[in-house]
Amino acid sequence: MAMSCVPEHNETLSIVEKGWKPFELSQYQGFWLPLKYFSETMACREHFESSKDDVILITTPKSGTTWLKALSFTVLNRTRHDLNNHPLLTRNPHELVPWLDLDLYVDGKIPDLTNLPSPRLFFMHLPYELLPTSIIESNCRIIYLCRNPKDTFVSLWLFLNKYLSEDEAPVPVEEAFELFHRGISLYGPFWEHLLGYWKASLERPERVLFIKYEELKEDPAFHLRRLADFLGCPFSDEEEREGLVEKIERFCSFESLKSLEVNKIGSTRLGGENKNFFRRGVVGDWENHLTEEMIEKLDKLTQQKLEGFGLTFKDAKK
Numbered sequence: 261m262a263m264s265c266v267p268e269h270n271e272t273l274s275i276v277e278k279g280w281k282p283f284e285l286s287q288y289q290g291f292w293l294p295l296k297y298f299s300e301t302m303a304c305r306e307h308f309e310s311s312k313d314d315v316i317l318i319t320t321p322k323s324g325t326t327w328l329k330a331l332s333f334t335v336l337n338r339t340r341h342d343l344n345n346h347p348l349l350t351r352n353p354h355e356l357v358p359w360l361d362l363d364l365y366v367d368g369k370i371p372d373l374t375n376l377p378s379p380r381l382f383f384m385h386l387p388y389e390l391l392p393t394s395i396i397e398s399n400c401r402i403i404y405l406c407r408n409p410k411d412t413f414v415s416l417w418l419f420l421n422k423y424l425s426e427d428e429a430p431v432p433v434e435e436a437f438e439l440f441h442r443g444i445s446l447y448g449p450f451w452e453h454l455l456g457y458w459k460a461s462l463e464r465p466e467r468v469l470f471i472k473y474e475e476l477k478e479d480p481a482f483h484l485r486r487l488a489d490f491l492g493c494p495f496s497d498e499e500e501r502e503g504l505v506e507k508i509e510r511f512c513s514f515e516s517l518k519s520l521e522v523n524k525i526g527s528t529r530l531g532g533e534n535k536n537f538f539r540r541g542v543v544g545d546w547e548n549h550l551t552e553e554m555i556e557k558l559d560k561l562t563q564q565k566l567e568g569f570g571l572t573f574k575d576a577k578k
């Protein structure tokens with residue numbers, strides 16, 4: 261059953277914002293979704309049947325999705341896949357962990373996901389408020405990763421500009437910033453996206469794990485253990501003795517993934533070039549792209565929106 265997309269949802273879709281080339285965004289229940297994949301998202305929301313054993317990775321765009329996919333896949337599958345002969349050596353992380361709505365509900369068609377080996381590992385960008393209700397009801401595990409707003413914005417802006425065709429001019433940083441600041445960005449508003457998962461992680465810490473990119477970067481081994489504990493498969497004494505945590509840390513590091521042939525060539529099903537998913541992976545690159553005024557504006561807004569909830573970021577220089 262294919263859902264005919266936009267017209268039926270007129271009542272919930274409001275303005276279409278063309279600012280973020282190449283993705284037109286449309287507002288749906290307070291969040292900005294890519295119009296192009298609206299039928300995928302709606303079909304998934306309506307029809308996905310979650311099981312308690314599912315693991316759903318959620319990120320805000322450009323906050324370390326590729327890394328989180330590699331880490332989670334490797335931790336969950338470490339008894340099955342030896343690091344010397346591992347699927348990540350020949351396949352891009354985006355191939356191994358499918359995008360639940362965009363990869364699997366293509367054109368609104370409903371896939372049969374019942375035969376996938378358990379635990380099923382999926383990824384999405386949807387805000388908490390828009391998750392398929394079965395994901396909440398099944399009480400399955402959710403791992404959320406986000407990053408400080410300045411690096412997220414810069415990374416998003418540079419990334420989206422790579423999708424432009426040769427005859428299209430890049431989106432000026434001022435224009436992109438204005439939209440981001442107003443909350444108009446892929447799956448934004450950014451701050452509301454964070455808060456939905458932040459609150460859920462405070463309410464159900466055993467089922468919703470909230471990770472900040474800056475902290476993951478600072479101590480990957482700590483977070484690998486945290487991830488394994490959360491997933492119900494803690495590292496055993498023997499695994500610790502053989503240094504498996506550090507081995508996985510190195511195996512999934514930005515530098516090592518980036519250097520693999522598979523991640524230099526080819527593209528994902530949705531047309532993103534694999535190499536574009538590995539840019540710099542550092543904290544604080546915003547310094548090279550944002551003006552003083554932008555920094556101040558973004559810091560102020562972030563403080564207003566998040567600090568009352570106890571959510572702050574170590575985002576390097578100030």
Ligand SMILES: *[C@@H]1O[C@H](CO)[C@@H](O)[C@H](O)[C@H]1NC(C)=O
Binds near residue numbers: 332337340347378380
């Ligand atoms: C583990 O690996 C198998 C085979 O590569 C794959 O089918 C399965 O989805 C993986 N499971 C997880 C949780 O990543």
